[in-house]
Amino acid sequence: MAITTLRLVARITLTRNVLALSRSGGLYCLVGRIQDINAVRQVKTALLSSRDLSVYSMNAPWFIHGIDFSDHLNYWQHDILAVMITDTAFYRNKQYHLPGDTADRLNYQKMAQMVDGVITLLHNSK
Template sequence: MITPAAVAGLLELARLLHQQVPKTGVQLVAYASEEPPFFRSDEMGSAVHAASLERPVKLMIALEMIGYYDSAPGSQDYPYPAMSWLYPDRGDFIAVVGKMQDINAVRQVKATLLSSRYLSVYSMNAPGFIPGIDFSDHLNYWQHDIPAVMITDTAFYRNKQYHLPGDTADRLNYQKMAQVVDGVINLLYNSK
C-alpha cells in the first residue's frame, strides 16, 4: 500500500472497527517499501508480514489505488486491448482482482461492494502472467497460500498522472473512496 487514498481508507477502517468490533479477527497493516528496489523482494513490507503469520488467515485484502475515477469515454486502458471487449472504456468503477484459485474470495468481495448499490464493480481472476494482476502487496500472500485480493481503481491504466507531479489530492473522488471503505467494512462485519 503506497497511496494516500489507500492509507486514508485504512485509517477510516480503523476508526469504524474501533466503534464496532467484527466477529472475526481483523489485522489492519500498512506497508512501507512497496516500490523498487524493494518490490518483489524479501525486504518488501508485505513479504515480511506474510512470512511472519502463524495462524490461519481467511483473506488478505490489499487496498491499492482506490480514489481516482474518470467517467470520460476512453479513460480506461487495459494491459491487453481485447480486455476492452469485457470491461468498460470509462474509468468510473472499482476492480477486485485475484488469481484463479481465489475466485470465491473475489466473488465475495465483489458481491459485498456491489451491495452498496452506489459503486460500479468489476472483477477479474487471472493467471499471474497478466500484467497488473500482481502489482501490489497481495502477491506476497499468494506465496504463502493465503487467499488474497486487490481492490483497485487500476492505477496507471486509468490515472495518466500516476506517480507524476500531477497526481494530487484534488483529483481524488472522496465519495467513491468512502463507498469502497463502506463495502470493505460491511465485508468485515458480515464475514463468518
C-alpha cells in the same frame, strides 16, 4: 477471509478507453488468483451491497500482465489469500506516481463507498 488491498480511487478523465468498460473511472475491478474464486465472489457481493458501485471481477493465472500490480502480490508470494480492489487509475492517470499525482485528483465520495463495502465484508465474515 482474504486480505483485501485497495488501489487508489481517482477522479480521472480518460483520454482513451483502456478497458472498454468505463471512460470516467467509475468502476472497480476485483483481482484474484484462479484458486481464490470464492474469496473474490465474497468480496464482490459485499461491495455490490454498497450504493452506486460498479464492480467487475476476474480470477486469472499469475502470469497475466498487471494482475500483480499491488501489495497483494506480497501475500500471494507466501501463498496467503489476498484480493486486490482497483479502479485501474494507474492505467488512466498520466500523473500516477509523479509530482502531479495530488490529493485533489482523488474521489473521496467513491473512496467512502468502497470503504463501506469493505466494512460490510468484515461484518459478513464474522
